[in-house]
Amino acid sequence: MKKTSFPTPQDCEAAFYEALEAANLEAMMEVWADDEEVVCVHPGWPRLCGYEQIRENWAQIFRSGERLKVHLSAQVCVQGMMLAVHSLHENILVAGEPKAQAPVVTTNVYLRSASGWRMVVHHGSIAPQAAPADPEPPSKSLH
Numbered sequence: 001m002k003k004t005s006f007p008t009p010q011d012c013e014a015a016f017y018e019a020l021e022a023a024n025l026e027a028m029m030e031v032w033a034d035d036e037e038v039v040c041v042h043p044g045w046p047r048l049c050g051y052e053q054i055r056e057n058w059a060q061i062f063r064s065g066e067r068l069k070v071h072l073s074a075q076v077c078v079q080g081m082m083l084a085v086h087s088l089h090e091n092i093l094v095a096g097e098p099k100a101q102a103p104v105v106t107t108n109v110y111l112r113s114a115s116g117w118r119m120v121v122h123h124g125s126i127a128p129q130a131a132p133a134d135p136e137p138p139s140k141s142l143h
Helices: 009-022 025-031 051-063
Strands: 039-041 068-079 083-094 104-113 116-126
Touching: 009 025, 009 068, 009 083, 009 104, 009 116, 025 051, 039 051
Parallel strands: 039 116
Antiparallel strands: 068 083, 083 104, 104 116
């Protein structure tokens, strides 16, 4: 049974990113639903399914010692009575590195349960590079 109740999906999301920045495995797993149908995809990594696989993956990430600071932007939220979907950009700065990595386009899905809102999907992909501006079309001249 979970110790924490998240009254809104936003509260659950805030706890997710706080746990990520603190590299706190117990706090991270409080956010996730205790379910075998939960899914996590990190950029460039294989899909992880089930609470235990996801727990072991976060433990591995946190053991690396790398500390992250995450700034969220471009948030779009859709919410119903039992389900919420958040699409956003994670702008990640690794401690000790001079500049942020490429943004991660992320989808977080939350499900309302008897113990409050819980994460059921976290899916991140590296944002594509911005397309270069189109060059000016050649001028047309009549001969």
